[in-house]
Amino acid sequence: MSAAPGFALAGGDLHASLEDPVLGSIAFLNEVMTRYPSAISFAPGAPNLAHLADVDVTAYAARYERHLIEERGTTAERARNLLHEYGPSRGLINDLIAEALRHDQGINAPPRSVVVTVGAQEAMLLTLRALCRSPDDLLAVVEPVFVGMTGAARLLDVDLVPVPETADGIDLDALRGACAEARTRGRRIRAVYVAPDYSNPSGSVLDLETRRRLLALADHEDLVLIEDSAYGFTAPPGRALPSLKALDTACRVVHLGTFAKVCLPGARVGFAVADQRVVRADGAEGVLADDLAVLKGMVTVNTSPLCQAVIGGMLLAHGGSLAALGAATSAHYRCNLAHLLAALDRELGGATPPGVRWNSPSGGFFVRVRLPVRVDTALLERCATEFGVLWTPMEHFYLSGGGTDELRLSCSYLTPDRIDEGIGRFAAFVREVAGPPRRGRRALP
Amino acid sequence: MSAAPGFALAGGDLHASLEDPVLGSIAFLNEVMTRYPSAISFAPGAPNLAHLADVDVTAYAARYERHLIEERGTTAERARNLLHEYGPSRGLINDLIAEALRHDQGINAPPRSVVVTVGAQEAMLLTLRALCRSPDDLLAVVEPVFVGMTGAARLLDVDLVPVPETADGIDLDALRGACAEARTRGRRIRAVYVAPDYSNPSGSVLDLETRRRLLALADHEDLVLIEDSAYGFTAPPGRALPSLKALDTACRVVHLGTFAKVCLPGARVGFAVADQRVVRADGAEGVLADDLAVLKGMVTVNTSPLCQAVIGGMLLAHGGSLAALGAATSAHYRCNLAHLLAALDRELGGATPPGVRWNSPSGGFFVRVRLPVRVDTALLERCATEFGVLWTPMEHFYLSGGGTDELRLSCSYLTPDRIDEGIGRFAAFVREVAGPPRRGRRALP
Known part of the structure; x- marks a missing residue:
């Protein structure tokens, strides 16, 4: 050839x-x-490697295996196999992630509403794909915006609507105006991508009042908020604001996270929390995470169980706490x-x-x-x-x-x-x- | 919440x-x-686990680290870091994959034309996304067709054109007719998805003559062939037919492969070989793999270096040969x-x-x-x-x-x-x- x-x-x-x-x-x-x-x-914006040289991935994977055997009643053979074979599209360590989010952030999402993804990037792509039905569905983004989200939208031919960043984090009047404007053109803003904690690239933070007002606006305008929490863990102790998801009484927020910054970029493990009720045409009910898992089957099939085991072991070694990790x-x-x-x-x-x-x-x-x-x-x-x-x-x-x-x-x-x-x-x-x-x-x- | x-x-x-x-x-x-x-x-169609229980992923990753140090001149610290940090979207073990394909199958593709993906599924998605510019671009598939390809096309809103399977593997007259028919509607068949070796689901094989005729037809009708080689390694010794890519003198074939069936599903490592020349508007030249790597940055950023190291080590432990592996x-x-x-x-x-x-x-x-x-x-x-x-x-x-x-x-x-x-x-x-x-x-x- x-x-x-x-x-x-x-x-x-x-x-x-x-x-x-x-x-x-x-x-x-x-x-x-x-x-x-x-x-x-x-x-x-690559993570620092100083803490990575000594990471013993083998020991962490073994820690997760032990957890399966000792606390989940899995046989030793089955536990070993789980790490080597294909796994469910939704993920293996969903329960550990759900528990960490509950413990650390007061996010009460059942494991079934968690989808483990190949980094937060895949979670963005899946969420956007599920939510945007037609070319008339738009994604609003706080501008300046992380290029990963821009790229995912471009790849899916989803049009973007920029909303200016302000000292409070986001110009809510502009967002409201954009919603109205889209409607007059027969389109709709389906979702808003927002990184409320030290956003990439500008380092901006949504203050608490703005978080509450954004959630109320989402409910009023029928928007889904796609929350990227990649940098939330860097807040000074005691000064972290509650995530949008933790404040989300109306279930308007899909919460995205990643372990790349927190502990190990090379594992490529992230997640989406998507607990929105979905009612099918036949009346059956599910959660949006079910749909993300189906789409994931068409993108990467499943996140490497080996990598999930390493991350699971790291979480377990830190008392199941993302914050401790x-x-x-x-x-x-x-x-x-x-x-x-x-x-x-x-x-x-x-x-x-x-x-x-x-x-x-x-x-x-x-x-x-x-x-x-x-x-x-x-x-x-x-x-x-x-x-x-x-x-x-x-x-x-x-x-x-x-x-x-x-x-x-x-x-x-x-x-x-x-x-x-x-x-x-x-x-x-x-x-x-x-x-x-x-x-x-x-x-x- | x-x-x-x-x-x-x-x-x-x-x-x-x-x-x-x-x-x-x-x-x-x-x-x-x-x-x-x-x-x-x-x-x-899940892989058998009999051979997996004893797979020592730690030893294989270490084998790859030694390779980097002893044969690539990487420092020990850098080699360790490479496994833990983000890596290039194109991949880390491209050279090993290119060498194995050359050695085992006579596919002479430079490492730069290889993109390491999260299984063959991501390779399908990326290839289809790169090739299909507008809704007028169609993907022809040999029917019955692997649902992973159907799913990737649906996710990207790419319309599918079924071409019947025959005793020879594919009905080339029907494919030619479909190309003409698409043109009359102002559309084009951009690519054909084909699994020439023991396809999933039907187990069919394209005979050698059909492979040659399909390649000629691709050249005549200006088609790209997306070759899924997942099951080629199961051919009886001495009876494997040359892959489409090995016969591809006109560079019409994007060749997709996976290590999931061959050795380790849990690593989620596959690849695309896309050595097609791409000429940009400014006259600059590249290969299609460059574009797949850019798109991959918007889907999963990069394939887990940890997992790539395990697969790289497995290849090295088998003399760099996919066939031996x-x-x-x-x-x-x-x-x-x-x-x-x-x-x-x-x-x-x-x-x-x-x-x-x-x-x-x-x-x-x-x-x-x-x-x-x-x-x-x-x-x-x-x-x-x-x-x-x-x-x-x-x-x-x-x-x-x-x-x-x-x-x-x-x-x-x-x-x-x-x-x-x-x-x-x-x-x-x-x-x-x-x-x-x-x-x-x-x-x-």
Whole structure:
């Protein structure tokens, strides 16, 4: 077999999602990072590996096997087989996840309403696919928005409606207006994607009052809220706000989570909690998780039981608590974030160039920086070449052309020393592009 | 949080794939199996577990780590980290897979044209998504067709065109006609899904001449062939036909494979080989695998590196050969199949009731049986209740209403003793529904 020179597919003849500028810019960013391997990169939101070197996946899988045998009455042979064979599309460790969510967050969802997925990404895709029946169904997203959600919607040909982010987290009036506007065009906003805790990319948080008002609005406008809780575990102790799902008396929220950030990216295990009642044409009743599991059968069949066993064992080794499991990584990320903010303040706070601002989130991986110049890949390239620092232009996270003067710094996977060194370089870059400093800075919300 | 009794989603207001009769019938079959736990089930095509109990996944992952360190020059720390962190969407063990395909099957595809997926199911979804640009793009499938492909197409709203199976494997005249017919309606058949080796569900094989003619037709009609090679490894030694990809001089074939059947379902590792040139609007060139990797970023981000390491280690422990890796399981499945066919012959061959026939494939998991009565879930229920045997009605694998007098027997995961016992019961059932026997049987092709 060898490629015939004559036959080629035209890029424009493949699915349109492959020409989406968002996906193209991700590819470009990856390519830039490859070209500057020695640059200090604040670009990727990848988890830190410091805690991973000593993870004994074998011991954790064995811990889960023991649990099956000692607490679930599974025979030893059956327990071993469960890890090696196909498994149910819905998952194996649903009961452990449901119990952890109840224990840690007060989310009372039965195991049957949990679907274990290949990371939160698959959970997004499945939820969106189940909910959007026709091209008239729209997904509203808080903008700037995580590119994984944009990508899933593009792949499924689901149209997106951006709703601006505010200091409270989301512009509810704009969301209400978008719902009305969609209706006048014979369409409907079916769901809203929202990451209420230290969102990627902006690090924003929905305050408690806004959470309650969003839930009420969802009930009023007949919306489903797709809650991405990836970064919730990084909140400072005692300062975590209740998740939307924990406040969800009307069952409007599908709650998505992942173990990638909390403990082990390489396991690729996430989950959806979808306890919405579904009434079939024949009157039979189920929950939305049943539908997600059916769709999962057509996407990945099931999440690797081996990987589920590792994650199950990690949960069990931490008393079944997600919060306990994530405590060390959470402290580590907060330490990195504090370090990054301190370095920014040290390097730029006392003599901030005009038009330069940044926010100061209390958790998450990300800090947003505004510059008084056009922030794009050309500027990134210049910063990489001349200053040896990488970051992510924010415009990639906007659907409607915003963010052209902002960038995202991620502190998740660097060491404090590298953060110091990197912010030193970054400050020099900022001073060069933004002009002479002035005293004091105005913070971003 | 508790469910408000008032709020419910209507099943009919979810995505249409969830109301597809194919998906509904799979759910029904699963449910039937749960209701008859003591029945002997020839229904699921699940891999046999006999070889899995002793699989030492830890040792295999360690074998892959050693490979990285000793043969790829990776540091020990980096090798360990690679297994625990996120990885490239394209995969980690692409080079091992490409080398195995070259060695075992004469498929000369560079590692870059390989995408490691969460089973072959994800590979199907990604390939179909990349290739089908608009609702005017159709997927032709050889009917009866694997429900995983039907499901992936339904999920993506890609319309299917059934092409009849023949004794040679596929009705090429019908395929040619379908291409012409699509064009008259302003649409196009973009790709053809075909499982040339012991297809699921019918066990059919494309003969060599048909493979060559199909490739020529693909070139003539500008089609991409999606080749599912899941069962190719079960061919008797020396009797495997070259895969479509091995014969693919015009680069028309995307080749899909999985390690689930060969060695370890619980790892959920499959792959696509997509070496088609893609020319972008700006003149840049890539291969289709680049696009599949981008789409994968929106579906599962990447395949678990832990699982890839286990599969990589298994390959390495077998000299890098898929054929060597699958030799023991292949022999086991052939033995089971021979046992099943011998039992059918013993129980029904000498005195075959009128209208009863079955095929005799030389490999694969499946035997097709035709009965002189309507074969549906009601008949399955009766067989389960009265005879304690389960099987799969074939009509679920037809898109255009065929297969109503056929059922599928799978022998993959039973022991020879259970096969004997089960076929004894099955023969009693057949004699009851098909009436008095006659001498000799007519074989199905």
